[in-house]
Amino acid sequence: MVSSRKLALISSLASLGSVIYFLETFIPFPLPFGRWGLSNLVVLIAVVLYDWQTVFAVSLMKSVVSALITGQLFSIVSLMSIAGSVTAATCEYVTFHTSVFGLTGISVLGSVANNVAQSIVGAVSIKSWSFLLVLPNMLILGIPGAVLNAYLTERVVKRAKNSFGLDVAQKVTNNENDSR
Amino acid sequence: MNRRGKLFKKYDLFLVIVIVVGFFVFYSTRSREGRSVEVFVEGKLFMRIAAPGTYELCDGEKCLMKVVFDGQKVHVEDSNCPLKICERTGNVGPGGTIICVPNKVLIKFRTNVDTAVDVMTW
Structure with missing residues (x-):
């Protein structure tokens, strides 16, 4: 049983991630493929605060909804994006x-994992x-975005703790236990 | 949340340095001398371009794109893929690659040194 609070959290993080994913296409990137990877911010926040x-849900939903927005669902390009996102999330969770x-x-390891997974899916396709x-170009260009993500996550986590007065993750787990 | 949430730890810098050094090692070992352009479709060698000119990449009835080689650089025109990433890659010199994922096309500006990597297709 998933608590409604958790459901709301997952959906808002995923939708936020999709919007960032869409908006970041307008920020110029040195390579024609690829992006700065700022939408990975929501995954990193989820890694720090939640289980x-x-x-997993945030990273999967983020990439599926983003694929819907860009109209590339069920293409190899979005398969690469989904694979990259989920691999990055796994890697970030484990290293955290x-x-x-x-x-x-x-964050940097997450971006590396993302790029490696994407390239492998691309190479197979x-x-x-x-x-x-x-890959070397992608890895080095992934660093600025990853560092920015880490900085923003640190700020967000600090704010979240201040405004809720206690660890948000703790609160969510308690709620979930209550609902069982 | 305890000590885990710190923004920086010493291994972070180590990780970034490894990536940056790897990047420069990768590019310092690559040759800048180019001879010919190879076009792969679905991993198979489709054509080898040595003379300057415009080459149409056709698979039966359907034409995928035009490959333009001017002797020094190579670029793609009129691709039928949705995102036009291969066109926006622009001019690529020796050692460079142009990739079109929807058409499964890989264009490689062959260099003299890295032949060992070149034959690794399947």
């Missing part, structure tokens, strides 16, 4: 709970591993 189900990296490192030749 893995939320993280191993406590080795700070938010910046988690065009049946040529030469696709991986664009």
